[in-house]
Amino acid sequence: MQIVANIIVLTSLYALVASGYVLVYKVSRVLNLAHGELMILGAYLLVATSAGITSDPLIAIALTAVFSIIVGLSVYLLLMREMTGQPVLAAVLTTVALGILLRGAMVLIWGPQQLNVASMLSFENASVVLTDSIRVSTASLWLVICTVVVYLGLLAFLHMSRWGMRMRASGQNPLLAAQRGINLHTVYALAWTLSTFSGSIAGVLVALDSRLDVNMAVIGLKAFPAALVGGLDSLHGALIGAGVIAVLEVLLIHYVNPLLSDVVPFLVLIAILIVRPWGLFGTKEELNRV
Amino acid sequence: MKIRHLAKAFTLAATVAAGPVLAADDEVVIGLSAALSGGAAGTYAAPAEGLKLYIDRLNEAGGINGKTVSLVIYDDQGDASRAASNGKRFLTQDDVQLIISVSTSATFAPLISQATRQGVPILFAGSVCPAETMPPAEPLLYCSTGFSSVHDSIAMVDYLRELDGDATVGFAAMGIPISRAGMEEAERIVLGADMKSAGIEIAPPGTADYTPFATKLIQNGAEAVLAWSPWSVQIRFFDALRKQGWEGNAFVGHLAEAELEMMEIKDPGLYTVGSNAMIFEDSKATQDLVAAVTESGVDLHPEAIVDGWLGGIVIEEVLGKLGDDTSAEAINAVMSDIEIDTRGLRGGSIKWTENNHFRETIYYRVYRWSDETGAMEIARDWKAYEVE
Amino acid sequence: MSNTETGIGKIAPVRAVAKGDGGNRTAWMGLIVLLALVPLVASPFHLDIASQIFIAAIGALALMVLTGIAGQISLGHGGLMAAGAFTTGILYKETGAGIWITLPASVVAGAVIGLIFGLPSLRLRGVYLAMSTLALHFVVIYLGGEYEFASGASTGIFLDPPVIFGYELYDGQAWYYALFLLVAGTYWGCSNLLNSKTGRAWEALHANETAAEALGVQVARYKLLAFVITSGIASFSGALFAYYQSFVSVEAFTLFMSIQYIAMIIIGGMGSLTGALLGAIFVTLVPYCIEWLMETVPYLGLDISTASSASHAAFGLLMILFLVFEPSGLIGIWKRTVARFSSQSKKEGVQ
Known part of the structure; x- marks a missing residue:
């Protein structure tokens, strides 16, 4: 039964990270390959706030959330805005470059050693007994809760709020949306901000649960098949894609060969993309415009 | 036009690299390839700095035997290709007489293949000892650290049996x-000793969550877990086990980060098995080391540099025995027959012979956190293991 | 359409520079003579850097043809190089085969892998395709790791220097000339290919796949051909890497390597073979330049342990600067410079 809990926790992690890919892709058709680094940056921001500004964990986390919003906004305003109107691939490669830049900068600032964030914040990551045979850590529990909240919030936002509608409209047809008076730059900035925010939540919780070093940005890459399997422009698709990949990974670790858990998600990704290139829940006409 | 431009670009590129280091007569040139940055720097940067500090102090004190050391340091980032180009640079440009490696095992292959061809000895002073240094040892390759996958496993299993002879043992690898x-070796030893194995869990390098791996070990009934991998992986495995309420003992390799981390984790069920002394003991040897670090004003944790310091001691002793001939050949000759006093930082001496470039006898100590005293403690003092 | 479809090849006519008119030919010949003289004056360290550049150049040429010309994106370039290196390493270790067997075998292995991983390209485009090539990387590294572990080569596979016509290729100068010839050969081969029917078909399908098909280009065939040929070349450069560095291990082929190759073709200038060469030079030199900067400008406060993170950061920054401000890459800058100079000299001529 512990396996089920593990699958749920891993699904939440991948889903939370994948939501960041989807948000940006949905509105601007840009695949943000720096998402893993932005996610880890969120965790490092927590380290910085708790060391430099306040020792109260809750205030530190709240401040980190604010900072991550500023980061997301600046990434768009300072960098990605320059890439609007450029070919999509150039924008994607820009995010690759941003990832490398962030990685180097984070090591320059915080050093290469692994940081024990939980102990820095005196957050006790206690084991929570759910049933006799199921235990999860406090941070994992928060991860699941946050993922649910973020997804509910995002879905409500996209489908019910005015700006959410505008975001969807811009994603479906930027030209038409612009003609209707939607400011595309605001919409894109919003998408980048939300994406960085949700990524930072994932980064903070992962860091609280295990530890923190720059190599953890690779989680972004591992959440990648999840976003693609579900369909890059579908938020609920990302959730289901995350589930597929997490089930696969945990079962491979448990019953087959743990080393395959690195390889198989990508093979599944290819298989699904060959059958349904737009992913399980993606929009079909997508492809013609990519 | 084009030619001139390209030529300009090329000379510009050519001036980028540093000029060759020229050796004076009484100077021994030693190349140090270390993971000063990159993912593995958390483990290897400090020992490398420690080694440099030791050598700097030697030089300031007028050198050894009238000889000073010129230490050429290149960063290899724990990356094989970078190490390969460092090796080429040491051998073809700096004309080093000895190479020291304080880096990941990934960097060994390129260094070994180049240095052995040129007849320059290599001292592995930071990471695991390659199998080539164990008997029957390859010429030219020496190891001063206490990390050997085989011997560490033997010592871990041995101590585990002393504690609990019929525990089911799980293994965590990277x-x-x-x-x-x-x-794999540890599992063979466990099975050979009529103990039960809960299997080996191997986590791929980019693992996001160690929980599923830990779950499998727990469900296979692991009462004790052995881990032997980079510290960041060992400790995440351990965290993941504890998070699921696992209460067994874990035995992990004693890496550079060990002491500082264990004082933070404060878990009496986490044992490190290794051959270095820890700083908290406050022995004569560790006091000297701490004093030297404090005096130097370098921002280093003494706990993290023990292996580098020992590497410095090895250099000092080897050069002390070196005659007028300071060639790579002569250095190799000294190294292949020497006994080095580890001055209390290890259980015994480092003794190299023609056939054995690791140790004839290796001593292991076990450390853990003690809740009673609220401090680190020696769970078992030095115990000798013969190296065959 | 070409831009929105794959997002590359914005500056398509760049390649015209490389094709060359009469004046360029003499320039090229002069350059070759100059490069041939380099080993007489360069230090071994500089020769090593040059050889690294040559190996990178062969890989970059392959990626340029695949991505810059044929418009197929690949993030699996490091994996292909690993495949070539491992084919050579394993053949050498298991059978003791010489370079005349290992190199062709590596090319064939690369071509076969290219065929397999080119298949998704028939269905996928753009970023989706890029992601499917990521799988290639993980699969090759997984298999290589399994071999290393199973064969007990825990620190990697060692290779002795290759023997060619009874001569052992070990010395830095010998490698320099050998690799130099191979780069020249690869360049020559690629540019001939681009001027052939195949090259034109690639350009057509890069510009607009649907239109190319309507014009009678067999899209599937030429796409796969692009994958097969370039993968063979990439694998070849991986095998050269293995021989040159005398070892093979999975740890030498990281995802970052694939990204570096992409950086080479971006910085060099998409669509231009000469750009690939410039990109290979530039990207290989960046870390050395940063190191050198740190040694000569100590007040920057950067020490050796921050060098690699600083060079990472600088590398990312450079890529961004090129993408934002100079999308046509080094070759674009080059072209403009040449144009300015020649217009100046023309003016002078008139006067």
């Missing part, structure tokens, strides 16, 4: 060849 080999 998906790199040397860690897997170590844990």
